[in-house]
Amino acid sequence: MVTFAQLTQLRPAEFGEAADGWHKLSSAASAAKDRVSDDIATQLQKLLIGEGVDAAVVRLRRLAQNFHYVQVESGLVRAALNGLGEELGAAQKKLLDVVAEAEAEKFTIKPDGSVHWVEADPTIPTTPQKSVQGERPVVVIGSDADPKRAKAQEYADRVGAALKEATEVDTRYAQALGRLHADNDLNVSDADWVDAQRDMGTVRTATGSLAEGSIPKDKSPKENAEWWKGLSGDDKADYAALYPASVGALDGIPSDVRDTANRVVLAEKRADYQTQLNAIPAEPWKYQPGSKGNPMATKTTEWVKWDREWAGKKAQLEASLKGMGDIRKRFERDIEPGDDRFPRAYLLGFSPEGRGRAVIANGNPDTADHTAVYVPGTNAGFGNLAHDIKRATTLWTVSDAVSDGGSVSTITWLGYDAPQGAKAAVSSDYANNGAPSLNRFVDGLNASHEAGSPGHLTVTGHSYGTTLIGSAARQGDLNADDIVTLGSPGVQVGRATDLDVPRGHVWNEEASGDPIPEAGRMKHGRTEYHFDTGVDYVTPSNERFGANPMRTDTSGHGSYWDRDSETLLNQARVVVGDYDNVSRRGR
Amino acid sequence: MASVGVAFMGRPKIAFTALFMALAIGMTGCSSMADNESTVEDIGEVKAQSRGLSDGLLRIIDLEGDLKEPVTSVGTCGDKDADKFYRINSSWSLAGPPAQDLRGAMGRLSKVMPKSGWDITEHGRENSVAKSHYLKANSTERAFSVYIVVLEASPNSGRTRPLLYVGLASDCFQVPDGQSARDKY
Incomplete structure (x- = not known):
């Protein structure tokens, strides 16, 4: 439960600053990935030959994979923090507006969220403090039939609503951010990329501000280009991190942006398809020898069943993976001396x-x-x-x-x-x-x-x-x-x-x-x-x-x-x- | 593109066994192979041979200028299986020297190449607006062919100066067992 004190004292900018830190990490990881695969690995191969170099290059390529993963995941953390800061900021604004209005009308809002006012009635010897609270059992101090009470109750309710909103935001993002953790090993496996794909979905669902519907659909490439140009640097990074498939497919936006986005999709889908392929049960024996009355070999019932259920899917996954492999090999092209x-x-x-x-x-x-x-x-x-x-x-x-x-x-x-x-x-x-x-x-x-x-x-x-x-x-x-x-x-x-x-x-x-x-x-x-x-x-x-x-x-x-x-x-x-x-x- | 001397900067990586094989293949020359067979050779070895041939041609050209060094890449063999079959393509060019020097180089090539392991199959002027000088040749020592043109700078050529282009390509080769050509570029 977000308290009144927490929400009023919140500095939404802090979340933006934290997000920027993750953005720096994401960019650094991306640059490191490029340096490792384009620069270091290829330079190594230029200068040396032999098994030692080949082994080193394999390790370097794995390192590049790790950096790619870090880039993607920290991009998600960044997007989540930005969203959190924005939405909490919106709730905070609502709260501060209520406080300002209330104080203008001579109400006081205490740290526990209760709304107090002083009844300045000269006919009553004591000046009772009156207060109400939103969404809590109403505590009445003083007599009834107070015209200010209704107003106070309204303010109290609005305070309650702002706090409720902030709490909902907090819970939603806590769940999403809680999911963003990595295995404590040096190997980015297929499972890690599949997990990254899921994380992307989770953060997407959590962030209220950047909805997929805000990405242009069925617009002209010129319009897509204008949309992208009009985005802030922050928003560009967030869209690319959360919706790489949509961003990568948008005709009209810069080629390097599409490339970065599509490479993320490639990494995730390749792991996803490989995992699916691994899960397909092994193909059973296809033929059984003929029997006495029928000497021809026939297909086994197990194989016929397997073929009906799995053969098509297996073929499709294998063809897709082959193409994805071809694309990755193009990326890995060695630079020969002089080339x-x-x-x-x-x-x-x-x-x-x-x-x-x-x-x-x-x-x-x-x-x-x-x-x-x-x-x-x-x-x-x-x-x-x-x-x-x-x-x-x-x-x-x-x-x-x-x-x-x-x-x-x-x-x-x-x-x-x-x-x-x-x-x-x-x-x-x-x-x-x-x-x-x-x-x-x-x-x-x-x-x-x-x-x-x-x-x-x-x-x-x-x-x-x-x-x-x-x-x-x-x-x-x-x-x-x-x-x-x-x-x-x-x-x-x-x-x-x-x-x-x-x-x-x-x-x-x-x-x-x-x-x-x-x-x-x-x-x-x-x-x-x-x-x-x-x-x-x-x-x-x-x-x-x-x-x-x-x-x-x-x-x-x-x-x-x-x-x-x-x-x-x-x-x-x-x-x-x-x-x-x-x-x-x-x- | 800096001005460079006669030879290219690169040094081929030649392992002992590949060199041995190269000599063996060189001695047999181009053999007639069945359509689904080609000489087996390591990609690195064919790339090295390609560089050697380019070095030789540049020596004959004997000019300095803006040299675009060879980009050597693994290419396709028609529609043959990309896992097994490949060819090595190499393209480079020289610009800077005036047209008459480049044409002179072309003349030198057509005289010297037949004496240095090349069989010129075509030469003359292209059937184009610019009518540039060209030649096509097959190596008698290696399974390679070459196409050389001095692209003239005429009004609708997009050029401000002539350019000597060399396109070198190997025959189709087959990768050794256990290797794949499809993954190589």
């Missing part, structure tokens, strides 16, 4: 639910002079994420080498459910459903890009990814400067000028022996009727389409990023805006 230019990764989007979403940038697009967004095609997903991450890093290395002064960012955008298998790739649904997300993501990049510096944006797609790009331009506005299509089965529209970018800024590649453009055009190309040719299914490879045909020297559908090829260099030349050096396909 100081390898770009830092930014996790601009992440959610493992369903088929999963991952958006990984090489280099910060907010500050880059040239940014490329790569949209993968059929079969892209968490089961083979490393593949598509590597395509973007390869594009980065070539683009950066030819850029001569301009900084580069390339982004793997797995922001949609890609069709799995050739059959699924026949459907336009995946492209049409995913397209609006691409437009929003691109708008987000434009909104978060540093004001005043040039931002040249190329959107490049492979295979079915180009169909999504076409659908995006068709359904809404794809606000890019250049579009590159690689091995396209069609982009739903029939002309380069339908693709939203300025005339002359659509660039196409069809490698020799790539069967997809031919195979897919009836479904994804634009069906047209022409006097001279009859029915035509127009794709970016058609002369009619009007794209710039870039020269290729690779073969096959999967080789657009392979080798030291003209195929790859042409993509890079578009990315850095070196249009005059793009080599064209001979006619």
Whole structure:
């Protein structure tokens, strides 16, 4: 029970100061984490080789994990303390208002919360002290029928209400803060991260002021950017600490903020999914030998039951974990001697639910002079994420080498459910459903890009990814400067000028022996009727389409990023805006 | 990007057994492998070979300027299994010397490379607006190929000066048993 004395004497600023202390700790832990993994571990590997170094690096990576955990948990303590200070401050204000009003009317409020007044009636020889108390058995001193009594009672009740409110706040936060403790060991286990996820939920529920509803939902990236800019530093830290998944997914807010938030989600979800996977019972023997009458081996009943109950979930968890592993490996990339230019990764989007979403940038697009967004095609997903991450890093290395002064960012955008298998790739649904997300993501990049510096944006797609790009331009506005299509089965529209970018800024590649453009055009190309040719299914490879045909020297559908090829260099030349050096396909 | 001398700053990490294997592979040269097989080699070893080849090319170029040192990364092999198969890509560039010096370097390369373990497969001027000089070559000693272009600074190139670009890439390799290429970048 918060007493009158406690609430009046409270210094809410103290909670803010304590919160700042935790914020310093959280920031320090975050910086330490980066130093350990980006700096120390990689420097070690540069200078020494051998088993000793490998073991040291493993320990250092664990240390980085510990720092990450400290960063997250102290962020939660901070948010809780800030919330506590705010809400107690509000209760205190109500109390102090009552005291001020009461004293103005010549009432006195004693330390126990009782309201006293003096009846200045000259007809009564003694001047009885009168008082009432809120929510307690009323103690009456003096006679009844006192007009001041009603007023006093009102004040007493308001005092009681303020104290009750403060007590409720105190209890709520005590519970939340009480949960925020860590194991007393040096190992941050999966269980610790699962616990951190729970702690986040607890603090969220406890803090009354920062509700999830206050985070913009279904607003434009520009509006999201404005919202974020308008927040105080405190609020930004609190939102990121309490709602990393929502903050990380907001197109329009700064890329480094999204990266920090999404890395927290990644750590928590990975531990969560691994824990769930560990809990699945072991797969029983699948087959039993045939019996006398039926010599064929049959499936055991145990296995059939297990398969029905667990197989799907196991497969899903394993695929998700594989993708999460690929992302973490990208973060851990070793720096080889002489490779100081390898770009830092930014996790601009992440959610493992369903088929999963991952958006990984090489280099910060907010500050880059040239940014490329790569949209993968059929079969892209968490089961083979490393593949598509590597395509973007390869594009980065070539683009950066030819850029001569301009900084580069390339982004793997797995922001949609890609069709799995050739059959699924026949459907336009995946492209049409995913397209609006691409437009929003691109708008987000434009909104978060540093004001005043040039931002040249190329959107490049492979295979079915180009169909999504076409659908995006068709359904809404794809606000890019250049579009590159690689091995396209069609982009739903029939002309380069339908693709939203300025005339002359659509660039196409069809490698020799790539069967997809031919195979897919009836479904994804634009069906047209022409006097001279009859029915035509127009794709970016058609002369009619009007794209710039870039020269290729690779073969096959999967080789657009392979080798030291003209195929790859042409993509890079578009990315850095070196249009005059793009080599064209001979006619 | 500071001006540097002839060789790159990095020192490859070569363990004894890898060097032995490299010599063995070098002697056999490019072999024709079945589609699901490639020469087995340690990633670190192929990266080291890549650096060696880049060093050699830079020596032939013999110019100083703003050098963007090689970024050596683990790349994909078409759609092959990313756990087993990889290639090593390396990109670097040199800017600063005037166009005629860079073109001169290109000329030097086309003369000297055939004598230093390279087989030039294409050279000339690109089919682009800028018509930049280029060459493509395969190494006869290692399983690598290279693409070199002097990117001219023409009006719509976004460039204020020419840039000599070198893109070096290995054939597809297979990681040794027990290792995984997917985790490496």
